[in-house]
Structures are given as C-alpha cells and as structure tokens.
Amino acid sequence: MKLLESLFPSNDFSLIAVILGMPLLGAFVNGIWGRRLGKPAVKMMTLTAVGVSFIASLIAFLLLDHAGHGGEHAHTRLYFTAWEWMHTNGGRAGSTVNIDLRFSIDALNGVMMLIVTGVGFLIHLYATSYMENDPGYHRFFAYLNLFIFSMLILILGDNLPVLFVGWEGVGLCSYLLIGFWYEQMPNAAAGKKAFIANRIGDFGLICAMFLLVHYTGALDWTGIQNNASVLADNPADAYQIHLWPLGGGQYQGFFKFLQPTTPITISAATAVGLALLLGCAGKSAQIPLYVWLPDAMAGPTPVSALIHAATMVTAGIYLVCRLSFVFVLSPFVMTTVLCVGAATALLAATIALVQNDIKKVLAYSTVSQLGFMFMGVGAGAFTAGFFHVLTHAFFKACLFLGAGSVIHAMHARIHDDVKSQDMRHMGGLKKYMPYTYWTFLVSTLAIAGCPLLSGFFSKDEILFRAYVNHSISPVAAKMTARHIAIWQQPEWIGKAVYAVGIITAAMTAFYMFRCLFLTFHGSFRGWAIGRGSGLTPAHGVKVAAKEDVAHAHDDHGHDDEHHDDDHGHHHEEDLTVPGPAPHESPLPMTAPLVILAAFAAFAGALNPAPLTKMLPLEHWLEPVFEEAQKAGVHVAETAEHLELPLMVPGVLAFIIGLGLAYAVYIKAEGKPAKRWAEAAPRLHRAAYNKWYVDEFYEATILSAVDALAETAAAFDQWFVDGIIAKLSSLVVAALGTVLRTFQTGVVHVYAAAMVIGIAVISWFFVAPHAQVSTAPSPNGDYVVTAAPGMGYSYRWDADGNGEPDKPDFTDQTSVKVHLDPGKELKVKLEVTNAFGRHATVEVPLNRPAAQNPMELGSN
C-alpha cells in the first residue's frame, strides 16, 4: 500500500490514465486491426482491456479508501491532470476559469467506476460468446470498449466540460451500438432516435454549463461547490431570471389573455437546476425524453444490458448526485425531479404490464426503475437514489443477460428477431435452462422487492425517504426577511409520491413475475420438441434446422421466400415440426449470470437501512452529500419510528404483485389476462402501444420540424438551386455559346483576328493621348502635369488666352499656375507624337472664394 501510494500521489494519480486508457486502447486495436486479428485475438484484447481497467479501478478504490482513513475522510479526492485544455477570464465571479482535462476519484464516482468496469467486464465476457457468429465481431467489441471508455470519461471527469465529452461519447456509442445491425431499418431508426432524443437533453446540459460559468465562475466540482450559494442567495437583479415578457414586448392580439401580465422571476439556481434536469432526463430516460430507451433494445442484447444497467442511463442520476449542492438550492427543481421520477416510474410500469416482448418488458422496467432513482434524488435522499443505481446495475444486467440467454436459445429454431423475443412462444424453459432460470429468478425477486434481497433495500429506502423528506430552500429565512416571496414545496407531495411509488412497486412485482412465469413456467410453446437430442446444441441446431427445412419443403411443395443459405438461418420454419429442445447457453454466458445474480441477491447488505444501523454505503457516501442534505432537506422528526411501518406497504406490494401474477399466469394459465384485455380492449391497446406517446410526439413536434425542413428544402430547391445556381449557369452557357462561334478551329480565322487586333493596338499607339493630372495647394498654386508617352512633345496654354504660350512643341511636361481666390482658369494642353498627330485636352481650374477672415479668427 505504501509503495502504491508513493507511486500514485493523490494530486497526480496517474492510475486514472490506466483505467481510462485500456478501454480506449482496446477500441483502437479492435477497430483498426480487428478484422485481420481474428476472433480469438479480438476476444483477448477486449477482455484484457476492460479486465485491466477493472483491476486498476479496484486498486484505485482501495487507495482512495486508504487515503481517506489516514486524514480527513470527508473530501478525499485523487486527481490526475492529463493536460491543460483551456482557460478563460470572466464569469460573474470575475475569476479565471480553468478548464483542464482533469480527472478525479472520490467516494461517489469511485463506486460508479467499479460498477462500470466490473459489470462492464461481465457483459463483455458474456458478449464474446453471445456474438460468436456475428460477422461484425471486431466492430462490436471496438464499440463496446469505446462505450466503456466514454462512460469512464463521463464519471471520472473533474469538471463539466470533460464530463460533457464523455456524455457525448456515450451518446455516440449508444447510437453505434443500438444501430449495430444497421442493415435492418428499425434498428438504424432506433439508433437515430436515441441519438436525437439525447441531443435535446444535451442542449439542456450545455445551457446549464453556460449558466454555471456565468454565475459561479467555475466549472469544476470544487469550484462550483464553493460558489454555488450565489445562485440562490444573491438578491441582486443580475442573479434572477425574468421569463416574461419576452424581449420586453407585449403581445396585443386575440390570444393575449394567455399571456401573464407580470414577469415570472426565478432564481439562477432554479434555471440551472431545470437545465441540468433536462440533460439528465435525456440521458436517464425520464419524461418527456424517455422514448428512446425502450427502442434501444434493438441493439444486441449485451448492449441493452450495458446501456440499461451499468452505464449510460445512470449518467443522469450520477450528475444529479454530483451536483446535489446545486439542486438543493431550489425546492422547485427538487420537487420537479421528484414528480418527474414518480410519473415516469408509474407510466413505464403501466406499459410494461402488457408487453409481450421479453426485452420490451425489461426496457420499460428500466425506465420505471430510473424513475425510482429520480424519486430518491428528488427527495433529497441522494444515497438512496445512488444505492438503487448500484443494485439496479446488478439485477438489471442479470435480467437482460438472462433474456439474452433465452433469446439465444430461442434463436436456435426461430430465426426471426421479433418472434424469438416474444414470450408467447416461450414457457417451460426452466427445465432446459436451469442456470438462466435460477439467476433470472433471483434477479426478478430482487427487482420486485423481495425482502432481504438488494432491490428491496434500495427501493424501500427511496420510498421511505420520499415520505419523510421535505425539500426546503436554504435561503428561505433570508428571503422572507427581505420580503421576497419564494416557492415552497407543499407538504402533501412527498406522501403522494410515496403512494405512487407503492403502486408502481406492486406493478413492478406483477409484470416481472408475469415475465418470469411466461418465460420459464408452464409448458413450452415455441415449437414441438422431439428430435435433435444427443447432438451438441450448436451443431445440432444446424443439422436439425436443415432437415426440418427439407421436410417443410416436402410438406408445402415449395417456398418462394427461401434464399440460398449455408447456415440454415433466416428460414420461415414450420414450428409444428418437432425440433431439438432449447439448450442452456455456454459457460461464458452463464458465468456472468451467476456472478450478477449473487450480487443482485447480496448487494443489499451494503445499505440495509430498515433493519440495522450498519450502513456501509451511506457512511461511505456521506461526505459527498452531507452539505447538500443539511442545506436543502428537512427530515421529519418522527422519521426513525416511521421506518418500519412504512416498510410494510412495500412488502405488501411485493406480495400482492407476486400473488396476482401467480394466480393469473400459473393457476389460471393466463386466461384472466386475456379476459381483462377483452373487457377493456381500448385501454389494453393504448397501454400496449405505449399510450401513444410516440404518436403524440410524431403529430406535434416531429411534424412541425418536418414542415420546417420541407420549407427549407423547397427554398433550397427553388430559390438556391433554381434561381442562383441555374440562372448563373444559364448566363455562363449563353456567353459560352457566343464565344464558341469564334472558335472555328480554322487557322486563318485566328490569323485574321490577330491581324485586326494588332491593327487596333497599333492605332492606339499611333494616336497620341492627352491626359493631365492636377495638384492643387492651399496657397493657390496649381501644378498641371501631362501624362508621359513614347515620342510625345507638349505645347501648353497656361494663361487661358486661347493662344499657345510657346509656338513650338517642347519637352515641358508640367506647368505651374497661380490662381487668386474665387478665380477660374482653363489650361489647355496639346500633345503631338512621333507621327505628328495631335491631341488636345482642356483642364478647368477653379479656386473657391476664401472664408470670412473674421470667422477664421474667432476660432
């Protein structure tokens, strides 16, 4: 430990470079040379990259812990400055703003770093097997490594611009990975959707950055924290933002009753908080920007696991936690976060209830769980929210990888992506895939809130905190003293959110167990199981598939849709023909499942709030959130006693959800669900179609943007192309046609033209040119100079009497004349050249009358 500490001093902690550099190296090598390296080398590279990064993260974490215990535990940070990026003067604080490529590890992102590299490594390991037969193997792992790299930049960055680099990086990688199978249109569209929805959020983050640098004069965490108080505390007009009237104008038309009569004034803290929230909502898929996340499952399943569980979507929660001291300055923002979280959790849960696609259920469950995390941080319980990030990373990664394992098994026979993910084709897989089943079961219990598993503790803590916490403005007292009205959080919001949370928790239990029962219990509905046993799965599938195809051909005579295919894939198969039983996935896929399931089960021990007083995670994160919580969160005094009573509805929600799912899908084999759907077909269809939110966006925002784009395109087509480009090309073409008639290609015509040209030029030189220039001076002297020429001689008439001054032509090139004020004179010049030809020019000179001398004197 001593050696390591001397090797990596806390202000130059170059181990961060290793943590960051390895995934980048992996991405680089696999991206450039992956095709030639071959699959084993690509596998080696990618696993080594993330594995070394994980080991380095572990060492860094231990060093952080060690450094913290030695001295002041509260604000231990390990810094590493890669290089100076930029610095600028300014900001309202008037300081120099340093923006360096600087990274730091503290208690909060230390944990994040372990999640990203640890869970990331397991997902990589899983993917090496899952993607085995994909032609884009090396490309996939290059993207995956790049994703880990971007995420590490995001969490380890010590200031907002560096975070933003990673923020954009994960956006790009999600686009690349969601649209990984870009030959299929829906996948490419899903990638695009994720990218664009995230851009909207990024706009919020950029605005927040500008506001922060303007008001606090800093962009690094310490700097913002030190100056954050001015955002809310300063009563000066410059620290308040007036939202209306826009541009100082008042609209007088028909709709003027819609317009507020007085400006809405918000504090800088509220503006910054809302802008940040928009950014976080984009990344963490909250209302109104959640629509991209369910579509993001179009990518390969390991990608879904990576995006949904460990990395990208947690970035928003991370940012709220990281800038908790800014958020708590405005109770309005905190309430918004709380409500957005609750609404998202509930809405996504209702959609998840009726989905048939196994990945869609999990995707909406992710959105819902992210809503829970936002509820936690919105209630000011940052530790609870972050704890849920941690536990969710384990059980959701396990669930997605489990789903991937199921799809992998289904794919052996059903080669259609949509059908192989449809739970109506599954059932009874428990028997064939024991590892997948048991790990899936553990994770389902965890996410549903089964007591003593990880999800129970984190969810319970969030709900408890939502009930007892109350956001208060840290400057309320000061503002009241100054008679400034300030928005306060109503008392009932916390209770309402708690109720919504309990309902959502019950729904979570129901839809997760519905998913589990439909997939693993009952009897298998995918295809008739008969032959193919005794063969190893991978080969058996191929052989069986080929034989079956042959049978299918016999049965149906012919099938036009079949293409020539070596692998026996992509065939529309007759699933009534018996095939081999679904098979368990290979070891590299099951091992991560087991590890993740173990974590999903036992991670609750990190913060078992309701049961014991031992709270390792809370203790660990306390210094990060201490000040924010003290400043902006009021905890009810009865909280301690409420903890156990408030736990009861949570447990009840789990039991009700589980019981209902059991009754419906095991006892009654799903018949009640069908009856309900038929009883309320419109409600069911609306929920199944995600409450038509996408359609609503399509009709409002997207159509408006489309109309604008069409207008711009029409303008481009008609005005820019039609008039500017076409017209100018027409002029040039016409000119060319005229000139082309002269280009006969006949030598004599050219020669004649040359002769004519020479004649004209000769004439110009033969004829003399009389030109003069005049130089006046203030005392009335004018110098008139003749332009020179070959063989020229000059005759002047300088006195204006009409007769030449001298009878003969001379070499005199200039004359000087004097004029009195108010007089005028005509100077005449005659020029003759060597051929004796003449030319004449007359220059009128005219001196204005003098100013009044008295006036001049008075100045």
Next chain:
Amino acid sequence: MPVTHYLVLSSLLFTIGGVGFLVRRNVLVTLMSIELMLNAVNLTLIAFNAAHPESHTGQMFAFFLIAAEAAEVAVGLAIVLALFRIRRTVRSDEADLLKN
C-alpha cells in the same frame, strides 16, 4: 541608297507574306509566307543598321531572327508531317480537330 527604298521593298515583301498567310490554305505555303514576313523584317533591320553603322543592334536582331526562323521551320515542318499522317492533307482549314 536611302533607307526608304529598302523600307518600301520590305513593306512590299511583308504585305505579300501577310496576304499569303491569310488567304492560302496550304500549310507549306503558309509557312513560306511566314518566312517571307520574317525576312521582310530582317531586311528592315539590316537597312536601319546600314544607315547607322556605328551600332550593331540591327545585325544582332537579324541573327537572332534567323535562328528563331530555323527553329520555327523545323517545328512547323514536323507539325505539317504529323498533320499529313493523320489527315492525309496539308490544308489548314481541314485541320480542325480541336473544334468543338
């Protein structure tokens, strides 16, 4: 003899050369017309030099011109040969490959 006589002869020669250059279509005749014009110029230069024997400018220019003529004829004849090979003609108005 005064310079004027030479100059009149020279201008006659130049005019004949120029008209020949403009009106004749045979490339060989065209080349000869050019030679005629150049020699008219040479004659002028020599005549001026004879009128002012103290400077040798005219003679020098005449030598340069002769050298340039020799080179020009060498190139010109080569072009004519090439033209004949391609088009089987030495008429300049038929050598309009570059047109259009």
